[in-house]
Amino acid sequence: MTLKPQPPILWSPDEERKERANLTAFTRWVREHRGVDAPDYEALWRWSVTDLEGFWSAIWEYYRVRAATPYTTVLASDAMPGAVWFPGATLNYAEHIFRDRDPSAVAIRHASELRPLTEWTWGELRTRTAAIAAALRSLGVGPGDRVVAYLPNIAEATAAFLACAAIGATWSSCSPDFGVRSVLDRFAQIEPKVLLAVDGYRYGGKDFDRRDVLKALRDGMPSLQHTVVLPYLGCGPVADTLSWAEFEAAGEGAELEFTPLPFDHPLWVLYSSGTTGLPKAIVHGHGGILLEQLKNLHLHLDAHADDRVFWFTTTGWMMWNFLVSVLLTDASIVLYDGSPAYPDLGVLWDLAERAGITIFGTSAGYLANCRKAGIHPTGGRNLSALHAIGSTGSPLSPDEFAWCYQEFGSDLWLFSTSGGTDICSCLVGGVPTLPVYQGEIQARSLGMAVASWDSAGNELVGEVGELVVTRPAPSMPLYFWGDKDGSRLRDSYFSMYPGVWRHGDWIEITDRGTAIIYGRSDSTINRGGVRMGTSEIYRSVLALEEVIDALVVDVPQSDGSSRIELFVVLRENTVLDDDLVRRIKQGIREDCSPRHVPDGIQAIPAVPRTLSGKVLEVPVKRILMGEPPERVVSRDSLANPEALDYFVHQSRDA
Template sequence: MTQKQASSYLWKPDRRFIESSTLKRYMDWLFVKKGLYIRDYDDLWDWSVTDLEDFWESIYQFFDIQSHSAYRDVLDRNPDGMIGTEWFTGATVNYAEHAFRFKNKQHPAILFHSERSVASDLRPTAISWTQLEEEVAAVAAYLRSVNVGPGDRVVSVLPNIPEAVVAFLATNAVGAIWSSCSPDFGTSSILDRFQQIEPKVLFAVDGYTYNGKPIEKISAFRELRQHLPTLEKVVWLPYLNPDSRLEWSINWDEVLNTPHTGLEFTPVPFSHPLWVLYSSGTTGKPKAITHSVGGCLIEHLKTLALHQDVKPGERYFWYSTTGWMMWNFSVASLLVGATLVLYDGSAAYPDMNVLWDLADQLKINHFGGGAAYYLAAMRAGLEPAKTHSLNALRSIGSTGSPLPNEGFEWIYQSVKKDVWLISFSGGTDICSGFVGGCPLLPVYPGEIQRRLLGCKLEAFDETGNPVRESLGEMVILAPMPSMPVFFWNDTDNRRYTDSYFGNFGPHVWRHGDFIKITGHNGVIIYGRSDATLNRDGVRIGTAEIYSAVEQLPEIADSLVIGIEKENGGYAMPLFVVLKANQDLDSTLVDQIKKTLRIQCSPRHVPDAVFAVREIPYTISGKKMEMPVKKILSGLDPSLVAAKDTMRNPDALDYFVPFQDKV
């Protein structure tokens, strides 16, 4: 993908917008409380990454983080590298406790809508703070009654519904560790994740609805339970059918009737695990990325309040599933007192206007989604500015993949001309962003406004030197509180090290994106510099696709590639090597796609399937995804890999004919 640097802005905050922002209030607070005179955002960013301890301590104090014991040190660095860094040592906190600090009777805690309720012409469901607190207290009491406490793992396979939020908050209230998969994951994909962390309790659902079709999951959960021997309890939620039951489970309504004396919070050390998220599984089983309670708490407060300007009582929505880190991040809007808006279902059912209808009906202030969603709406010819009022809408967030210039321009021409577009990029790795919005500055086409506070991000060339206004590897040069505390079962931190610190040493986090820091001090992201797939804003592991496809008796080998197109599109072709006497006919293509849809998810289904003679391998036996990606992007095969590192060097040539077909 290429993007031209823009010379004129699309939006600029007026004085009132700037003066009312939480970021401006924070800068004024720094002057009054710390004696720091900050001229502008770039000065503030420089200070935040230079005086790291003072910056993060100021965030802790500005947001009045409630600790049950005092911290001794803000930052305890590991001299051997970023891994092992500890923050606010001695502090004991609870994430869920902070989610209830702004409870009130004026605004609901959650607003929920779904394609099922849309189809039935039902009103959205409003859940008050009182109801949310009561339900979380009951579920937390149940978890304590079955001896779930700090360190235990509680897992969920629920849709994007209020019960998932209740289950998470209850899990964290008792000090346990949360982990979630979306029900559209196949059973093998769920097991690849949950088997690693040996959960004690599972929250499960009888099914979900997508594109108007009910999809039953009861048989999948029977299989899931058989392969998770550490499970002691299953909490069953009848979502599709109120009469559905699963053997050996307790019904959700029974859990809600658990006696309790109010919502109690178990404080845990700042670095105690909050949840386990998962990498995409590119090089094997997905990595179980473990984040800390305190690290995510302070990072989410900073990002949502300062970089997205979310205020108490405002309505915050991000279209997501429970298997994407943006679900966790959107739930964090409760930390700043926002009303969390949830939607369960397809963004294109019954038509592409359904989410804009939601924004209008619920008077959403902050609307978020994947870049692919906005591009699909643009290509469908949608013009929400003509069909919806969107009067309450203050910001539109975009993440998951780069939003190109035409996506920026469509939002300002066809959605709302005076909206603040926040292009946001980070990932599962930190459950937040590295780069994103700044309410003090203009928005330029194709550019993310700024590097976020406390994130010492640079672009490196091949030799490890910083570059400006030219393409480089995105690197982070200082620790951040929400970086993983560890990967589960990675006792020597080998997988953690290999994931981020293999290129430039233990003190430089290499994220795997190609970026350019512009003359505006903004950031343009040009896509992944590794082989991870990114379909509709969700990172997908190639290993999961290979595992499913290569089980088919007709397939000998396979290779899948994700290619960012210049127009903002995304192509994901699958190449297969057929066994002897097999043909790649339409029946086999359909079987491949069906297998991936069932065993993995609809996002794993390729755009096209092609047959090739061989898949290229390194001498050590690794599939060469990146060289093939470069060939499909137009490079000469002789330039993409050293032939003496390959087991079958001629195999790269087989992909040249497909340069014009993907």
């Protein structure tokens, strides 16, 4: 194996930063109370994935998890799938959100295209949550009933979720930009009793009335008994529904009570991207999410009482659940509902200044767009409070790493993460006591037995392989809703390596313990035994200023060969001439390999993406192979469904 050169270190925590880190205090505690001597992060990680019972019980004890009844053992079964965690314990996720809170302290700062920046104190959040919980109970909602939300990322959505958690109802949400079919594909599976919704929303300066959508949703979910509508856009009343004001008034003055629930009682249902078939309805439990997020948000995000944590997300992406869970720490959270590019790409940086954001979370795509658009976040803004930027959603390229340090300086902690909806957390991500290498994720997350494997199940170091998780973790799915025999769950994660979780990403674990994600393994391009993640090709292509977006697929041909087809979105007033084609191919040849130079390059109007921003590589590939588009993708699950038309027409013309 040829050793690759070590990338430059862009940031290293100073001694003061290390000493302040929650991780440092936890490491000392496990040494003093558990006899675990971990001289460095790698040693602590090794302990966390070999002694699962010791590690997760330490998280339980260190963060003073409250249980109405105690657990009998930490891990009754370590089978995957089917691990049984903390049997006997009864607890409530929401109780841990609200314990020991100063009613006058700020819990949430929120803004949108419709609302100015506003604050909710812990006292107001508790009052509003208690009213919603009492109102839900008055509608007959109890433990195990499903409440679905067609709500934007606003404070009311947070209160509604916490109310559901408090009474033991199971929560599920979609953002109001989801179309009817996409929402029904998700919500109808779980047969909800109550729908919480808005009448409309504003995005990119445009108003969208959703009252007709609400009617279609109600018609498509016969299990619904009640619909509650928040007049967010002010479109007018919706017939046969409860107004939000009436709804909360029904529980006005109620005390917030928490129902003790089994450790594996369903907390929420999340969904896969829904690009093929019905989305997987992924069920997570109160206890598993509580422990995972206590660990992740304290030890990896390193949230403190003086932090104001923001992540750009909608209620249809697991990062919303992640952001709300930050309230398990002493930090406050910042919400935003609206376009990240309206009136321009500086809008979120403006919010960071106004809200005093200290930890700014976003997507790799947003950072890349800012770089290419020539945005200077600190130009004319006071962002002195901002000390950390987090990135997720897709691999963060070395160019974006370099851009962030050029713009913010050497004191910035930039951490890239990767995990997903499946675990509602990170498999690899930030560590506040480790250096940041350009283009790399800092480390494997505590309690996540992540490895890179070849097709035969051999562990790889310094080479690209399948991302696997070899031991169970508490926030792995309890089950998929409706998957009575568990076959869909097994097929999704355990079909390639029985008993071992295969995540579906290509990953490299370096000899320094850092990680590099190379894209989805089901869309990786294999040429002559050399496998290339699509992110590597994108990194090369998007380095050209003329190219602002791209999609690459490897399309099998009837003769047994395949063609690499690259589709590019060009900057305005740019044409795909012979010179640009030559430079694209030359870049891929030099940056990736000669084997992976595209057979064809075409300019397209836009790259089709899901509502959460993921590129539709596999569905486009299947369409170009001749499969009917309605069988491979739900147009309602797309942020820009018209972008798919180019590929549909090309397939028909072939």
